[in-house]
Amino acid sequence: MPYQTLLAEKREGIVWVTVNRPEKRNALNQRVMEELDSCFREIASDAEARVAILTGAGDKAFVAGADIGELAVQSPISGRETSIRGQRTLDLIENLGKPVIAAVNGYALGGGCELAMACTLRIASENAMFGQPEVKLGIIPGYAGTQRLRRLVGEGKALELILTGEAINAQEAFRIGLVNQAVPANELKPAAEALARKILSNAPLAIKFALEAVRHGADLSHSDGEFLEAALFGACCATEDMKEGTRAFLEKREAKFAGK
Numbered sequence: 001m002p003y004q005t006l007l008a009e010k011r012e013g014i015v016w017v018t019v020n021r022p023e024k025r026n027a028l029n030q031r032v033m034e035e036l037d038s039c040f041r042e043i044a045s046d047a048e049a050r051v052a053i054l055t056g057a058g059d060k061a062f063v064a065g066a067d068i069g070e071l072a073v074q075s076p077i078s079g080r081e082t083s084i085r086g087q088r089t090l091d092l093i094e095n096l097g098k099p100v101i102a103a104v105n106g107y108a109l110g111g112g113c114e115l116a117m118a119c120t121l122r123i124a125s126e127n128a129m130f131g132q133p134e135v136k137l138g139i140i141p142g143y144a145g146t147q148r149l150r151r152l153v154g155e156g157k158a159l160e161l162i163l164t165g166e167a168i169n170a171q172e173a174f175r176i177g178l179v180n181q182a183v184p185a186n187e188l189k190p191a192a193e194a195l196a197r198k199i200l201s202n203a204p205l206a207i208k209f210a211l212e213a214v215r216h217g218a219d220l221s222h223s224d225g226e227f228l229e230a231a232l233f234g235a236c237c238a239t240e241d242m243k244e245g246t247r248a249f250l251e252k253r254e255a256k257f258a259g260k
């Protein structure tokens with residue numbers, strides 16, 4: 001589907017999704033949010049799309065947050081609805097059933113940081129900056145930043161970032177566990193692609209079940225999480241990929257997975 005504010009391109013199982021409003025630092029207006037929702041729904045239902053990489057157009061910003069022009073005129077009711085709709089779209093990305101890698105190529109502020117956190121993995125270029133500056137505008141994070149940031153970096157660091165509104169650079173984001181890798185700017189796309197290819201080389205159903213175990217397990221008690229893990233482990237044992245993966249190891253050859 002053609003989009004006004006996104007570029008979406010599929011190559012060999014990897015879908016590159018680029019937020020394309022560089023003149024507005026890729027800020028998330030309603031149009032971008034609606035298109036992100038449609039685009040990720042399409043990726044979810046496309047069997048050929050196995051990993052997505054999300055990035056921003058230009059060399060300045062991944063996403064510089066929600067569109068402040070649109071924010072400025074929100075009423076209590078529309079503000080709440082905007083927050084809920086955004087949370088749903090980011091939940092869709094987080095629970096896509098396929099890995100989504102954020103390739104953070106510049107500012108990831110406010111909704112941009114929240115969008116990156118909804119992705120499965122994050123790689124930052126060395127010029128990336130992360131922050132939740134909402135309190136500087138008289139609001140708080142509204143796309144689940146208060147929840148995901150705490151989960152990723154712990155309550156102390158999350159509150160420091162949210163209460164000061166100050167941004168941190170890629171190295172600091174790496175140090176506190178907000179991103180998986182920090183790389184020179186010109187290595188960002190190759191690093192994201194290499195990570196996607198590593199995942200693609202593994203058993204597709206095992207990837208799906210591992211994502212489900214970690215993601216759904218996060219909302220469960222320890223024992224319910226273990227129960228879910230055991231059920232999914234059992235499901236893996238019913239796959240052709242499990243037979244192939246274990247046989248290939250024993251026969252000292254590369255496994256050829258069929259995703260069955």
Ligand code: COA
Pocket residue numbers: 023024025027028060061064065066067068069107109110111133134137
């Ligand atoms: N919403 C709407 N427009 C935004 C935006 C946002 N979140 N972020 C940037 N823009 C717009 C600017 O208004 C400007 O538009 P103009 O050219 O029509 O005046 C354009 O994008 C370029 O922004 P500019 O500030 O000149 O770019 P910069 O490279 O000097 O600085 C940022 C980049 C990201 C540091 C700066 O734009 C910024 O602080 N943006 C807001 C970040 C924020 O508070 N996000 C959280 C929102 S909840």
